Structure formats: structure tokens, C-alpha cells
Amino acid sequence: MSGHHGLYRPGSSVLHRLPAQVKLVAALLAVLAVVAAPRHQIWVFGCFAAVVGVLVATAGIPPRLMARRLLIEVPFLGFALLLPFVAQGERTEVLGLPLSIEGLWSAWELIATATVGLSLSVLLASTTSLPEILNGLQRLRLPALLVQIMSFMVRYTDVVAGELRRMRIARESRGFEARDIRQWPIVARGAGTLFVRCFERGERVHLAMLARGYEGRMPMGDASGAPWSAWATGLSLPVLFGLLALTARA
Amino acid sequence: MHAPDGFVNAPTSIAAGVVAAAGIAVCLRKAREELDDRTAPLAGLVAVYVFAAQMLNFPVAGGTSGHLLGGTLAAVLVGPFTGALCVSVVLLVQAVLFADGGLTALGLNISTMALATVLIGYPLARFLLRVRIPLAVSSGIAAGVSVVGASLTFVLFYALGGTTEVALGTVTAAMVGVHALIGIGEGLITALTVGAIAATRPDLIHLNRSLAPTPVEV
Numbered sequence: 001m002s003g004h005h006g007l008y009r010p011g012s013s014v015l016h017r018l019p020a021q022v023k024l025v026a027a028l029l030a031v032l033a034v035v036a037a038p039r040h041q042i043w044v045f046g047c048f049a050a051v052v053g054v055l056v057a058t059a060g061i062p063p064r065l066m067a068r069r070l071l072i073e074v075p076f077l078g079f080a081l082l083l084p085f086v087a088q089g090e091r092t093e094v095l096g097l098p099l100s101i102e103g104l105w106s107a108w109e110l111i112a113t114a115t116v117g118l119s120l121s122v123l124l125a126s127t128t129s130l131p132e133i134l135n136g137l138q139r140l141r142l143p144a145l146l147v148q149i150m151s152f153m154v155r156y157t158d159v160v161a162g163e164l165r166r167m168r169i170a171r172e173s174r175g176f177e178a179r180d181i182r183q184w185p186i187v188a189r190g191a192g193t194l195f196v197r198c199f200e201r202g203e204r205v206h207l208a209m210l211a212r213g214y215e216g217r218m219p220m221g222d223a224s225g226a227p228w229s230a231w232a233t234g235l236s237l238p239v240l241f242g243l244l245a246l247t248a249r250a
Numbered sequence: 251m252h253a254p255d256g257f258v259n260a261p262t263s264i265a266a267g268v269v270a271a272a273g274i275a276v277c278l279r280k281a282r283e284e285l286d287d288r289t290a291p292l293a294g295l296v297a298v299y300v301f302a303a304q305m306l307n308f309p310v311a312g313g314t315s316g317h318l319l320g321g322t323l324a325a326v327l328v329g330p331f332t333g334a335l336c337v338s339v340v341l342l343v344q345a346v347l348f349a350d351g352g353l354t355a356l357g358l359n360i361s362t363m364a365l366a367t368v369l370i371g372y373p374l375a376r377f378l379l380r381v382r383i384p385l386a387v388s389s390g391i392a393a394g395v396s397v398v399g400a401s402l403t404f405v406l407f408y409a410l411g412g413t414t415e416v417a418l419g420t421v422t423a424a425m426v427g428v429h430a431l432i433g434i435g436e437g438l439i440t441a442l443t444v445g446a447i448a449a450t451r452p453d454l455i456h457l458n459r460s461l462a463p464t465p466v467e468v
Contacts (some may be wrong), residue, residue: 007347011345021325024346028354031353032264032354034255035255035259035354054465066466079438083414086353088416110414111414113255114256116255117255117352118254121345124346124353125346125349128444130347136348149335149336152294152295154291154343154347156294160298160301178307181308184442185446186447187283187307188439189446191439191442191446192443192450193446194453195299196447196451196454198418199296199299199327200293201295202291202292203292205295206292215287
């Protein structure tokens with residue numbers, strides 16, 4: 001397990017050094033505060049965005065990279081842009097188009113909360129390595145079995161993706177090209193084969209673990225508790241966001 | 251598609267989180283009964299499988315393509331509890347490691363895409379198989395229906411705490427309409443995949459085993 005996964009970028013900033021369990025809790029609570037903030041107070045979302053911007057800079061994530069990672073929400077933006085057309089209520093004219101005022105507010109709220117929430121998720125994933133996240137989830141009392149399943153999943157993702165790639169190359173080197181629905185049976189056969197291989201690998205892994213003395217628990221890394229100072233640093237973010245949301249509501 | 255943050259309000263997000271946590275707790279206990287101490291490696295590898303199968307592109311036409319969601323497929327292959335558990339783990343990993351799906355929407359996503367899908371798909375597949383419809387066809391129909399059913403569960407959460415002012419009827423019609431199409435694709439892919447596995451390793455398919463007469467103990 002290399003500890004490098006999809007979004008992780010090694011670094012030594014304050015955000016990288018905070019224990020994972022602190023970051024997980026802080027991110028979750030902060031996003032909850034964002035979700036709870038009233039939509040009509042645009043300034044409060046400006047404040048959220050500014051704080052997130054400072055955090056991104058602190059973590060040393062290049063803005064372009066951040067922007068690319070935000071692209072995951074594009075299909076969802078399409079949905080949000082439809083809202084002013086289909087929502088009910090009073091209408092207003094924008095460039096000659098009758099748009100629902102409530103729909104416009106809804107679209108704004110969806111885009112704003114989803115973007116701030118996604119940015120925080122990306123920050124979390126970019127500054128926390130895989131073993132740290134698993135240790136953090138265990139410290140947060142997530143059932144050990146669930147953490148074990150997650151660790152197996154993450155550990156074998158590259159192996160299985162490689163298997164998938166070799167099967168695709170094998171198909172293509174025999175002249176196969178997936179053009180439309182008529183090729184589905186062949187692709188599905190690949191999916192079936194992949195299942196058999198994954199299941200059999202699972203059985204082999206289990207036997208190998210038994211051979212090494214597995215008795216139902218995994219030796220997880222030393223998941224030491226976080227000092228109160230780390231909790232204080234980390235939780236300052238949701239406290240700040242919560243205060244902002246409360247002020248905006250008042 | 252994974253729901254992002256802010257689709258439903260904070261209380262509904264938390265309520266969905268509680269539903270998801272309770273569901274996962276039940277699945278963990280039952281999966282351990284299904285798999286014993288093989289649970290961690292096998293469920294882990296099945297979760298990888300679901301994750302990888304979602305990366306397989308099924309071309310539709312004109313350069314567009316769809317992919318598997320895999321809830322009912324997983325339940326048919328490894329059993330309902332392990333299946334729901336594996337899909338939940340996939341959603342959890344996608345949210346925490348890949349920022350796919352909002353952190354506060356995780357409960358909502360697990361409740362609809364993992365729990366509701368399996369809760370609808372597995373009993374239906376079992377019923378269809380029992381009335382002598384072939385395994386692959388049963389799984390395919392159940393998978394298609396479960397996608398539409400899961401979208402209705404989403405509408406239910408939306409009715410409880412949606413943040414937008416779109417009429418419930420419009421949302422329901424749009425969700426069911428889109429997911430009927432997705433469901434047809436999901437059903438076809440599931441049927442073909444189950445058929446392919448049944449042709450080589452029928453013994454691996456949980457639904458096959460669960461209906462077979464139990465061997466007499468000697």
C-alpha cells in the first residue's frame with residue numbers, strides 16, 4: 001500500500017499535519033453549517049468561499065488543480081441551471097426569459113453549497129493519505145470490520161483496475177471495438193469474468209491471511225489519539241462556519 | 251449520479267445519515283453470518299469489483315456510453331447483506347477519498363443507492379426466480395426496477411427536506427423518467443453479466459445457492 005491515492009498530494013502544511021479524525025469531523029460539521037446557511041444572505045457564502053480559498057492556499061494546492069477537481073460537479077450544474085425554468089412561484093424577466101425567482105434562488109443555493117462542500121471534500125482528500133484516513137475512521141469508532149473492508153477495497157483497486165485494463169487490451173488486440181449496444185454481451189462477459197477473478201482473489205487472499213495467522217483482526221497502524229490542541233485547531237473551522245451561518249440567520 | 255451537498259436540508263441529511271448507519275450496522279452483522287471470517291477480504295474484493303465494474307463503459311450510440319450501478323448485481327452475486335455493505339463501502343470511499351458525492355449527502359446516497367436498491371432488487375429477483383423465470387432475466391428485471399425504486403426513495407427524501415421549490419410532481423416525473431431509461435440499461439447489463447457468470451461459475455452466484463435444496467446432513 002503506497003499511501004497515495006486519487007487526490008492525495010503529499011505536503012507538510014498545517015492541514016497535512018492535523019490528525020485525520022480531526023479533519024474528517026471538522027469537514028463534515030463545516031459542510032453541515034454551509035448547508036444550514038440561509039440562501040438569501042449572499043455575503044455569507046462569500047465568507048465561506050474566502051475561508052476555503054485561504055485553506056487551499058495554506059495546503060499548497062495549485063488553484064488550477066483545485067479547479068480541475070471541481071469539474072466533477074459539472075453534470076450537476078446542468079441540473080441546477082434548469083431550476084429557474086421549472087420551479088414555481090413569481091416570475092421575473094431575464095434577457096427576455098421568464099424565470100422563477102424562487103428557482104433562481106434555489107439554483108444559486110445548490111451551486112453555492114455544492115461547490116463549497118465539494119471544495120472541502122477535495123481539501124480533505126488532498127491533504128490526508130490513505131492509511132491516515134483509515135486510522136482516522138477507526139479512531140472515530142467506525143466498526144473495525146468496516147474499516148478492514150475499506151482497506152481491502154482501497155488496497156486492491158489498482159490490482160483490479162490493471163486486470164480490467166489487460167482484459168480490454170486482450171479484446172482490442174483481437175479486433176474488438178465497442179461501438180454500440182450490439183457489443184454489450186461481450187463487454188458484459190468481461191464484467192462477469194472480472195467478478196469471478198475478484199471473488200477468487202478474495203478467497204486466495206483469505207487463505208494467505210490464514211496462513212499468516214489471521215484470527216479475525218488486522219494489525220492496524222498505531223492510531224494514537226489526537227491532542228486537544230489539534231482538535232481545537234481543526235474544529236475552529238466548523239465553529240467559524242457555524243457562527244457565520246447563525247449570524248446570517250439572525 | 252451521486253447527490254452533492256445541499257440537495258436536502260441539514261435535518262434531512264442527518265436523518266438519512268442515521269438510516270444509513272443503522273442499515274450498515276445490520277448489514278455488517280448479517281454479512282459476518284454469511285461469510286464468517288472471510289468477510290473482510292471477500293467483501294473488500296467484491297467492493298473493488300463494484301467500483302471497477304462502474305468504470306466499464308457500455309457504448310450507447312453517438313459516442314455516449316453508460317455504466318453499471320451494480321446494487322442488485324452485487325446482491326444477486328454475494329447476497330443482500332454483503333451486497334448492500336459493499337456498495338455502501340464504495341460510496342463511502344468515493345466520498346472520502348475521491349470527493350465524489352457530498353460528505354453531508356453520504357447518508358442520502360447510501361440510503362438510496364445501496365440500501366433501497368438492494369431492498370427492492372434482491373427480494374424481487376428471488377421472487378421472479380421462484381416463479382421459474384430464468385436467473386439472468388430475473389436479475390435483469392429486478393435490477394431495472396430497483397433503479398427506478400431507488401430514484402423514488404430519493405424523491406421521498408426530497409419531499410421531506412428538499413431545498414428547491416420545484417413541485418413534487420415535476421421532480422417525481424423527471425426522476426422516474428430519467429431512471430426508467432437508466433434502469434433499462436442497468437437491467438440489460440445485469441442480465442448479461444449474471445448470464446456470463448452463470449455460464450462459467452454458477453456455484454458462485456448467491457441467489458442460485460439460496461434457492462437450491464439444502465444438502466442433507468449425514
